[in-house]
Amino acid sequence: MANSIYEHHMNSHEDGCDSCRTHEHEEHDPKKQLALIIISGLLLAAAVYIEHKLQLHTWQLLLIYLIPYLLIGHETLEEAWEGICEGDAFNEHFLMALATIGALCIGFLPGAETQFPEAVFVMLFFQVGELFEGYAEGKSRESIAHLMDIRPDIAHVLRDNKQEDVSPEQVTVGEVIVIKPGEKVPLDGFVIAGHSALNSVALTGESMPRDIAENDEVISGCVNLSGVIQVRTSKSFGESTVAKIINLVEHATERKSKSETFITKFARIYTPIVVFAAIALALLPPLFSGNFAEVFPTWLYRSLMFLVVSCPCALVISVPLTFFGGIGGASRKGILIKGASYMDILAKTETVVFDKTGTLTHGQFAVDAVHPDMYDERHLLHLAAHVEHFTTHPIGAALRDAFPDEATDGCVVSETKEIAGQGIRAKVGNDVVCVGNTKMMDAVGAKWHDCHHVGTIIHVAINGVYAGHIVIKDKIKEDSASAIQGLKSLGVHRTVMLTGDRKEVGEDVAKKLQLAEYHAELLPDDKVNIVEKLLHEKGDGKALAFVGDGINDAPVLARADVGIAMGGLGSDAAIEAADVVLMDDKPSKIALAIRIARRTIIIARQNVTFAIGVKIAVLLLATFGWATMWMAVFADVGVTVLAVFNAMRALRI
Numbered sequence: 110m111a112n113s114i115y116e117h118h119m120n121s122h123e124d125g126c127d128s129c130r131t132h133e134h135e136e137h138d139p140k141k142q143l144a145l146i147i148i149s150g151l152l153l154a155a156a157v158y159i160e161h162k163l164q165l166h167t168w169q170l171l172l173i174y175l176i177p178y179l180l181i182g183h184e185t186l187e188e189a190w191e192g193i194c195e196g197d198a199f200n201e202h203f204l205m206a207l208a209t210i211g212a213l214c215i216g217f218l219p220g221a222e223t224q225f226p227e228a229v230f231v232m233l234f235f236q237v238g239e240l241f242e243g244y245a246e247g248k249s250r251e252s253i254a255h256l257m258d259i260r261p262d263i264a265h266v267l268r269d270n271k272q273e274d275v276s277p278e279q280v281t282v283g284e285v286i287v288i289k290p291g292e293k294v295p296l297d298g299f300v301i302a303g304h305s306a307l308n309s310v311a312l313t314g315e316s317m318p319r320d321i322a323e324n325d326e327v328i329s330g331c332v333n334l335s336g337v338i339q340v341r342t343s344k345s346f347g348e349s350t351v352a353k354i355i356n357l358v359e360h361a362t363e364r365k366s367k368s369e370t371f372i373t374k375f376a377r378i379y380t381p382i383v384v385f386a387a388i389a390l391a392l393l394p395p396l397f398s399g400n401f402a403e404v405f406p407t408w409l410y411r412s413l414m415f416l417v418v419s420c421p422c423a424l425v426i427s428v429p430l431t432f433f434g435g436i437g438g439a440s441r442k443g444i445l446i447k448g449a450s451y452m453d454i455l456a457k458t459e460t461v462v463f464d465k466t467g468t469l470t471h472g473q474f475a476v477d478a479v480h481p482d483m484y485d486e487r488h489l490l491h492l493a494a495h496v497e498h499f500t501t502h503p504i505g506a507a508l509r510d511a512f513p514d515e516a517t518d519g520c521v522v523s524e525t526k527e528i529a530g531q532g533i534r535a536k537v538g539n540d541v542v543c544v545g546n547t548k549m550m551d552a553v554g555a556k557w558h559d560c561h562h563v564g565t566i567i568h569v570a571i572n573g574v575y576a577g578h579i580v581i582k583d584k585i586k587e588d589s590a591s592a593i594q595g596l597k598s599l600g601v602h603r604t605v606m607l608t609g610d611r612k613e614v615g616e617d618v619a620k621k622l623q624l625a626e627y628h629a630e631l632l633p634d635d636k637v638n639i640v641e642k643l644l645h646e647k648g649d650g651k652a653l654a655f656v657g658d659g660i661n662d663a664p665v666l667a668r669a670d671v672g673i674a675m676g677g678l679g680s681d682a683a684i685e686a687a688d689v690v691l692m693d694d695k696p697s698k699i700a701l702a703i704r705i706a707r708r709t710i711i712i713a714r715q716n717v718t719f720a721i722g723v724k725i726a727v728l729l730l731a732t733f734g735w736a737t738m739w740m741a742v743f744a745d746v747g748v749t750v751l752a753v754f755n756a757m758r759a760l761r762i
Contacts, residue, residue, distance in 0.1 A: 142240050146233065149181035153229045160225075167216050167223060174213070174225035182209065182232040199380040204419065205235050207384065211413035218406050261329075261351075264295040267339070277329075277346040288338050294331045296342045297349045299324060303338035304529035306502060307331040309609070318503060322530050334501060336529075350632075375424065375717070383419040387412040390732060411734050418731040419724070427716040427752030434759030435709030444702045445676065445690040454671045455689070455706035457652040460643055461601055461699065462665075464636075464657035465608035465618055468675055469592075469696060470583040472658070474503050476511035477584065478562050481577035487512075489577050493569050495522050496535040496544045504567060505533075507581050508544075528552075532567075543570040550575065563617035583610075585618060588697040593622050595700030599707075605643065607636045609661070636665045644670070654689075656699060662686075673699060709759050716752040723748045 156173045159165075165173075179186075188202035209228040216223030264277045265287040272287060277295040280286060285301065288294055294307070304322040309331045318334055321327060327340055330351040346352055391412035395405040432449035439446050446452060466472045479486040494512035497505030525535040531552065532545015543553050544567060550557040555570035557578070564582030568575070593604055606627040608615045615629030628639055640655060647653050655662070655669035663686040666672030674687030675694045691698045730736040 139240065142236065145181055146236055146240065149177040149229070149233055149236075152177035152180065153226065153233065156229070157226055170223060170225055171213065171216075174229055178209070178213070178229045178232060181229070181236050182206075185232065185235065199377055199384070201375075201380065204380045204383060204416075205232065208416040208419060211416045215410060215413050218410055261293040261295040265289070277349075280342055280346065282342055282345055284342055286340050286342060288327075288333045288340060290333055290335055290337065292333050294327050294329050294333060294340070295349075295351075296340075296346055297326075297328050297344040298340040298342040299326055301339050301341050303336050305336035305338050306334040308334055320530055383416065387416045387419075390415055407734075411731065414734075414736060415728060415731045418727050418736055424717060424720050427720060427748075427756055428713050430753055431709060431713040431716055431756040431759050434756050435705055435712075438760045439702060439705045442698065442701060442705075443692040443695075444698055444705070445692060446702070446706075447688050447690075451671050451688040452706045452709050454652045455654070455703050456710045457650060458654045458671065458703055459601055459651040460603040460605065460647050460653040461596055462605045462607060462640060462643060462653065462655045462669070463624075463696070464655075464659065464662050464665075465606055465610060465615065466583060467658035467694075468656050469589045469606065469618060469622065470585050472583060474507035474565075474581050475584050476507055476579055477564055477582045478560075478580040479577070480560060480580070483571070483574070483576045489569060490579065491520075492537055492540070492542045492571065492576070493544045493567065493579055495520055495537045496525070496533050496542050498522060499525060500527070500533060504565065504581055508567070508579065540571050541573075544568075563613050582614075585621060586694075586696060588695050590622055592696035592699055593624060595697055596703075599700055599703055601700075601703070605639075607631055607639060607665075633661045633664055636662070637668055640665050640668055644668075654699070656696065657687075658694075673702070712755060712759050716755055719755075720748050720752060 153174075156170075156177060159173060160170055182205075185202050186206050188200070189198075189206035192198045192200050192203050209232050212224040212228035212231065216225065261277060263274050264280050265272050266275055266280050267273075267285045267287060280296055286295065286298070290305070300321055300323050302323065304320070306318040306320050307327060308318050309328070321338070326343075327338075329346075329349040391405075391409045394408045395401040398404050429449065432452055435452055436446050436449070446455070463469050476490070479489055481489045484492075490508065490512045494508045497508045499505075520538055523536045525533065527533050528545070528549065530546075531549035532543065534541065534543045534545075534549075536542070543549050543555070546566075547557055547568060550568045550570055553570050553573045555568070555573060555575040557568050557570075557575050560566050560578055560580060562580040562582075564580045567579045567581055569577055569579065596604060602625065604624045604626075606615065606619050606622075606624050608618075608627070608629050609631050610629055612629040615627045618624075619627035628635075631639070640653070644653055652670040654671045654673055655665050656673040656675075657663075657666055658675035662674070666674060666686040666688075671689060672687040673689040673691065676690040676692040689702060691702075727736055
């Protein structure tokens with residue numbers, strides 16, 4: 110509650126008074142807040158003791174009770190004043206301030222009893238609710254702190270036949286830069302010399318490294334895996350792909366819809382009703398009585414009592430505690446929800462958009478099928494694994510993993526040669542084995558044939574004769590299918606997959622998982638554009654969730670109504686930008702998170718209905734002068750205790 114109001118203040122405070130600006134950037138320190146509550150409670154007890162032991166004037170008692178009141182309530186009073194400055198006075202802070210100040214003033218009316226302890230106690234109770242909310246919301250996160258990991262700090266630029274190491278911002282369009290193995294591409298451009306393989310998973314999510322040679326385009330943020338290349342830059346750093354990704358995240362969070370908590374929404378309606386009802390209670394009966402001066406103090410006392418009774422203490426404690434319970438229960442299941450407002454959004458989710466690589470699939474290559482034309486499957490794998498033994502390419506790793514005992518089988522590998530854009534040739538024993546693409550098969554005269562499987566096809570030729578092929582692909586996670594079915598059982602029928610992979614790969618995964626739709630061959634800005642379109646198409650009052658794991662997903666995670674990141678293998682940038690993190694990388698936990706959110710909302714609504722019902726009953730008693738201050742406090746405490754017990758059910762999943 111407190112954090113969401115702070116958020117609202119920061120968005121709408123441009124025209125506020127200068128005195129209100131200093132408070133908006135303060136952060137709640139739970140330890141400091143707890144210490145204030147304890148100290149204020151002790152000071153309240155001391156003030157009550159002094160009141161009973163000493164005969165003091167009303168104004169002297171007021172000064173004593175003001176010490177714990179201002180200590181525990183100064184932030185609430187400041188929030189109320191900020192609301193007035195901004196023209197948004199009717200929030201729960203204004204109601205708490207008005208009610209407790211009214212309680213402090215009651216004792217100065219003719220024939221009225223002082224209500225100083227009650228005023229401090231009510232404010233103390235309110236701060237306990239704030240403390241619960243502060244724990245539930247947690248500290249604000251820095252969404253793009255880890256994005257800087259994809260930005261290279263240095264570019265090796267060739268000037269006057271010498272290599273200079275400069276900042277990427279200092280390289281102009283048309284200059285030549287050198288990129289060594291293991292380095293990130295600093296700027297967009299075209300290869301003018303050399304060949305290599307680029308890992309573009311950070312940008313496109315595409316798990317397969319891309320082979321590049323002269324005249325091929327490269328984009329910044331990719332990692333150069335093997336050879337040294339020279340690139341002529343085509344864009345300045347400010348216009349490069351890596352800079353655009355950072356910019357996308359920064360501005361996507363600004364456009365993200367901000368969900369107000371129920372208490373804030375409730376206060377906008379409840380507070381003005383209570384305030385105007387109290388004013389009417391103080392003025393209308395005396396006006397119609399015919400003896401205004403005589404009866405006005407009585408009705409003013411009742412109106413102030415009405416305000417004190419109307420304090421939504423039970424609500425401001427039970428509702429945040431319910432969300433806190435839901436968040437705690439979810440965390441025990443490996444689901445980290447970064448705030449109560451996201452529970453509300455999760456409960457309304459009707460569209461779930463997935464990244465493919467690392468989210469629905471493992472993000473690691475593995476041998477999917479072996480189709481030999483000669484020998485058997487094991488021998489074909491044995492030869493291919495030997496040829497790929499020394500390469501750092503992920504395809505080589507997949508082949509070696511499929512035949513792990515290659516090092517102990519006694520074969521001798523010699524004359525290994527990597528052919529750019531084709532594959533690797535080596536001598537295994539007395540046989541010349543070529544492992545690569547169709548270009549390599551054509552070059553050695555092997556009559557290859559295509560495969561009906563979807564994936565990366567690795568062809569093998571032995572002594573110029575076609576020996577078969579091996580299908581390598583990124584395997585679908587074991588529980589991805591159950592994740593989609595679980596979402597459909599909750600009424601989430603629009604499931605969409607976005608991927609940087611080829612169309613046929615995306616189509617194959619979408620068909621196997623029975624996804625409603627898919628979009629392939631996408632860059633990060635394409636993903637943002639599609640999510641923007643889906644956001645406009647969703648139903649009123651409904652939400653869109655995006656699930657991803659890579660740095661390239663950070664802009665979309667930030668733009669969606671609720672971003673869900675894979676925490677086990679996911680990038681730091683994705684985890685920081687997300688609102689929900691699945692700590693074990695299981696997509697089936699998405700349906701569980703939605704179920705937890707919906708159950709939490711139901712429990713919160715039960716507490717609200719119960720608390721408001723009791724509150725209305727006590728307000729009616731206060732209207733006719735039958736309620737005492739302690740009756741009001743007791744009603745609040747009793748309702749709160751019952752609501753807390755109900756809220757604890759949210760912890761059980």
